[in-house]
Amino acid sequence: xxSARLLTTEDDVESAYERERTRLSxxxxxxxAQRLALLSTELGILHQQLTNATAEVQEIxxxxxxxxxxxxxxxxxxxxxxxxxxxERLGLGPAIRCxxxxxARARRIAIDVELGDVPTLDMEATLGLYRxxxxxxxxxxxxxxxxHASVSLxxxxxxxxLQVVDFGVGFDLQTMRSKHTLGLVSMRExxxxxxxxxxxxxxxxxxxxxxxxxxxxxxxx
Amino acid sequence: MRERILLADDNTSLLTxxxxxxxxxxxxxxxxxxxxxxxxxxxxxxxDVIVIDVRLPDINGLVVCRQVTAAVPHARVVVLTAxxxxxxxxxxFEAGAAAFVLKYRAGDDLIPAIERALATRMPAx
Numbered sequence: 001x002x003s004a005r006l007l008t009t010e011d012d013v014e015s016a017y018e019r020e021r022t023r024l025s026x027x028x029x030x031x032x033a034q035r036l037a038l039l040s041t042e043l044g045i046l047h048q049q050l051t052n053a054t055a056e057v058q059e060i061x062x063x064x065x066x067x068x069x070x071x072x073x074x075x076x077x078x079x080x081x082x083x084x085x086x087x088e089r090l091g092l093g094p095a096i097r098c099x100x101x102x103x104a105r106a107r108r109i110a111i112d113v114e115l116g117d118v119p120t121l122d123m124e125a126t127l128g129l130y131r132x133x134x135x136x137x138x139x140x141x142x143x144x145x146x147x148h149a150s151v152s153l154x155x156x157x158x159x160x161x162l163q164v165v166d167f168g169v170g171f172d173l174q175t176m177r178s179k180h181t182l183g184l185v186s187m188r189e190x191x192x193x194x195x196x197x198x199x200x201x202x203x204x205x206x207x208x209x210x211x212x213x214x215x216x217x218x219x220x221x
Numbered sequence: 222m223r224e225r226i227l228l229a230d231d232n233t234s235l236l237t238x239x240x241x242x243x244x245x246x247x248x249x250x251x252x253x254x255x256x257x258x259x260x261x262x263x264x265x266x267x268x269d270v271i272v273i274d275v276r277l278p279d280i281n282g283l284v285v286c287r288q289v290t291a292a293v294p295h296a297r298v299v300v301l302t303a304x305x306x307x308x309x310x311x312x313x314f315e316a317g318a319a320a321f322v323l324k325y326r327a328g329d330d331l332i333p334a335i336e337r338a339l340a341t342r343m344p345a346x
Contacts, residue, residue: 029303033303033324033325034232034234034235034303034324036324036325037232037235037303037324037325037327038232038234038235038238039328040324040325040326040327040328040329041235041238041239041241041242041327041328041331042238042328043328044242044327044328044329044331044332045238045241045242045245045328047328047329048242048245048246049245065328065329066329068325068328069323069325069326069329071325072305072323072324072325072326073305073325075325076303076304076305076325077305086304086306086308090308094308097308098306098307098308101307102307
């Protein structure tokens with residue numbers, strides 16, 4: 001009979017959830033992405049040897065190659081959403097800058113990024129702040145109607161401060177709180193788990209600011 | 222004369238397929254699976270182009286890129302990666318790469334990238 005540890009706290013559940021996302025992301029990246037690379041290469045070989053084939057066959061091979069590249073691109077986007085591998089490789093600041101660049105390209109919104117001197121945090125805190133930035137930017141893109149936003153990550157008086165500001169339609173904070181909007185709840189939960197303070201400010205017509213503050217020394221404990 | 226290519230990837234199936242693809246247009250002088258072998262083979266074989274995967278088992282491909290461009294300056298390096306990340310692309314060019322190719326586009330993009338890299342090469346000593 002298998003013995004299993006019961007996950008009784010929200011922290012354990014969240015941690016298990018992240019581990020599973022990481023596992024899925026690695027599987028997508030290490031297995032399926034490699035197979036797509038192999039498929040693309042074989043299609044390249046086929047394409048070069050098709051000089052005597054009919055135009056229709058050449059068109060089909062070209063379409064399959066383009067579709068393979070498109071699936072590869074989608075796969076990477078999904079894997080990155082599940083677990084941002086760049087966080088470990090690059091660190092929080094560059095990973096946020098990279099996410100902003102991709103969001104700006106995909107959503108046609110201008111996002112200014114200001115990175116100060118960003119200390120190295122432990123992975124849990126790093127991932128927590130990254131997810132808050134992701135959620136805040138998702139809200140900007142989905143709800144604010146803004147054409148311009150800014151993201152900053154700076155150290156102020158012993159705290160690492162993430163700030164995501166948009167200049168969009170804003171909202172009434174009381175109304176939104178009473179509705180327990182998933183995006184806000186998710187950011188608050190993320191902040192709680194890494195012992196960060198989250199402040200969301202917004203007014204109708206005056207944009208929105210999301211600020212998460214985490215003591216720097218805590219992450220080294 | 223066909224240009225000579227050194228190819229490095231730790232995935233055996235992909236390495237074999239890439240070799241077949243590149244041998245249609247160039248001569249693949251060697252295939253290797255580690256960063257240390259890239260550095261050794263590049264010094265001995267003096268290839269025109271070195272195609273390096275970013276993720277090698279012993280040394281990061283970008284580190285290998287920096288070292289090999291210093292050791293064999295006439296060789297052009299094409300960095301191959303599964304990671305569609307502008308930061309990695311920027312770091313590849315900072316490490317001396319002449320071109321950057323996403324693996325899942327290798328069938329379409331690798332040969333044009335090698336041609337671009339060859340266009341920037343310096344004459345062999």
